[in-house]
Amino acid sequence: MITCTNCETPQFLQITQSRVYFEDGEDINEISESYECTLCGSTGQYIYDEDHDEETVTGDVERTTERPKFA
Numbered sequence: 001m002i003t004c005t006n007c008e009t010p011q012f013l014q015i016t017q018s019r020v021y022f023e024d025g026e027d028i029n030e031i032s033e034s035y036e037c038t039l040c041g042s043t044g045q046y047i048y049d050e051d052h053d054e055e056t057v058t059g060d061v062e063r064t065t066e067r068p069k070f071a
């Protein structure tokens, strides 16, 4: 789950841009999501690299270990 580091809640985060990268029409290799907090205006980006099972979070958002119930 992505949360705003400023407000410490995911409640006001909106995805402003979402991209999924494919390699040769096969499985998803990378997911890129840009976030904006509508409460404080913070922005951040979340990138998931499936090939390396790596998550990168930049900006004023953070990835919490809490998992969504319906993942």
Ligand SMILES: [Zn+2]
Residues within 6 Å of the ligand: 004, 005, 006, 007, 008, 012, 037, 038, 039, 040, 041, 042
């Ligand atoms: Zn915020």
